Amino acid sequence: MSDVIPTQSASRDIPWDAGRWSNRPVSTRVSEDGTLYVMAAEGSDAWRHTSYGFVHDTEHALLVSFISGTSMEVEFGTPFEEQFDQAGIFVRVSAEHWVKAGIEFTDGTPHIGAVVTDGRSDWSATPVPGWSGRPVTMRISWADDALTVRARCSEGPWKLVRVAPFDAWEGVTAGPFVCAPTRSGLEVPFCRWSVGEADRSLH
Template identity: 35%
Template sequence: MSIDFNNGIWLNEPQNWKADESSLTMTTDAKTDFWRETYYGFTRDSGHFLGFAASDSFTATIRIGGEFRTLYDQAGLMVRIDDTKWVKTGVEFTDGELFLSTVITDGKSDWSVSQPFRELEDFYIRVTVNNGAMRIQASRDGKFWPLLRLAPFPIAAQYQVGPTACTPERSGLSVNFSEFSIGPAITTDLHDLS
């Protein structure tokens, strides 16, 4: 069952956005980002994030669409405990190409990229949090879900989860989010890609 995007709570609300019960379109403000310390030495917590409460165990899925053209243009799904413990995962434009990107932050950020498929202007991200582990999957069609990342993530009584978008080098990226749901954690085998 899809979530009404009007029921979320903004962190760094963008100047331009519109939402209804089935979709959210946001346009990024200038020089927005989420990052903590690693390599660059700075901390940024200025990206756009629309959060929804999730329990200590859940699976969240969202569809993302946009035209990502400038270095570090990015959009996806964020899971957040606080400003030092969060994950953002989705599409990011880097080195002249689109990649699936994940930043996991627990005090400091890490960053990984991959290309299990190249069609990244309309795709799905699915995140499962359960028992201190986070499973991140991506899909072109919402049916076949290759693994993007498996990582530890701090256990919390509650998380905030929802769409995020950032443009560290510019403003004006328009992103559409749809088919957003939060439900019980999937418990399929790690190699079950359904």
């Protein structure tokens, strides 16, 4: 994972009520400062086949249209304590073709990573223990045939997480997501959701 600074461009906030849930969470609420709190259902997850053998399609993703030539950012808190607690950005084409990128609590440590799925899932993850309990911003940029995933903690530098091939051209949606595969009671605060131009360069 390397430090990068994506080209900054004008962006616009997306209102929480603009999205549609892939699977409704246990509850949602918006605080006075505009933060969206989402409580995940126990057992919610997104995965297809690889290594584990199962298919899970029960993530809570709040989705709007996502088009080539744009980027999306989601800022969220990380109150993760149990195995596989996770949140970030979800990009969905179909039940068999999707990408999720964010922070996942694995084996006692938060990891930053992505799951790229086209029939079968492919997971990459890097431990970031210093990010525990701190706000994180995920950014996915769609340019031509690829998604570029970046992340930063608080106001720190952007880090390149993943460059993944992406061959969908229409009917794509994306937005914030949360999953709680192993427990009940996980409530994640989402502070900001925005869309802008795609990053103009990889480095």
